[in-house]
Amino acid sequence: MINKLSIVKLNPIIIREDRKNYIVEDRKNGEFYEMPNPAVDAINLINKGKPLGDIEQILKVKYPNEDIDIIDFANQLLDLELISEVNGELILKEVDQFGPTGFLWIPESVSRFFFNKYSYIFYISLLLFNIYILLTNHHLLPNYKDYFIFSWMSLNILLWLGIGGALLILHEFGHIIAMRANGLPTRLSIGHRLFFIALETDMAAAWKLPSGKRNVLYLGGLCFDMVAFACALSIQYFYPTGPALLLAIMKILVIDIFIRFIFQCGVYMKTDLYFVIENISGSYNLMENAHHYIKSKFKKEARKAGEAVYEEEKRTIKSYSVIYFIGVLLTILVFVFYSIPQIITTMSHSIDRLSSPLFSKPFFDGAIVLVQTLTGLSLLLYSWYKKYRLKKE
Structure with a gap:
């Protein structure tokens, strides 16, 4: 006692x-x-x-x-x-872990080639280049129809999975390299964002750094995204007569990275940009406090508690709440103009093909899509279960 x-x-x-x-x-x-x-x-x-x-x-x-x-x-x-x-x-306590210890085999010297004071200028330049190309060449703006290259939906899905998986690994590799550039260990795990499977880089060790240096770790994935985005746009812009399949794949790269970036703006999901905002503001429970602030607008009890607890951070929370709702709006727009049309087109074609004669090529195409869909849902359910279990523990 x-x-x-x-x-x-x-x-x-x-x-x-x-x-x-x-x-x-x-x-x-x-x-x-x-x-x-x-x-x-x-x-x-x-x-x-x-x-x-x-x-x-x-x-x-x-x-x-x-x-x-x-x-x-x-x-x-x-x-x-x-x-x-x-x-x-x-006092003896069982220690479950001693922090992330992975990727120590990546040399710090190599990692600093990608993240140093000169590379930051390079990444910012790529961001401005990408914005300029899209604003001045409207035909390069992503469209959900860009997803459909083959007549076989199963092949399209395999291509989406391959490209999406490669881009996901590239994004997380950006975080990993940024961590190693600062001499920090990390590791990967499987998570989800809304209905999408995601890899997650453990950046707990980032707290070893001053707040000003942590932003680079949070933005490391987006830096690598900008490189891939610039390459995909450049091939379409400077090589418009290239092989049709190459240009089609570049269009998928563009739409995939574009949607990922929009989702990063959805700070209500604790994305990379959320942690940047949290780090800049110095309010490390920003989302939780914002939820309380939003509830206080509708409940008297929450309003009274919020005025007492969050007075010092009220201005920061109000600003974040605006960004929060903008992120929600952008996410809805992505679903309306990209995700929902893509899903409807894919499933309608696949269901039609399932009505084809048994063991015919169209039937197999529809069946493969069904298996692919069930596999994706299984991974998503596993991610949800894992998150629920951790919260319960």
């Missing part, structure tokens, strides 16, 4: 100053926590071996306007598994 006479000992930690508060790294568990000034002062006093009661009195004098409860804080540290000893007694 922890009381005011207790002397506690913490795991080895590193404290880094951030935009508004401090980032505390638990070196034993590989976890990171945001803490305000009083909490960091309490940790420093704990590390000096002072009893909790003495620490509370010191903090009450230093922060007269704060509600200081050292026992509650110590119990929070205990729940976070940051305490290793209480009054000399060792």
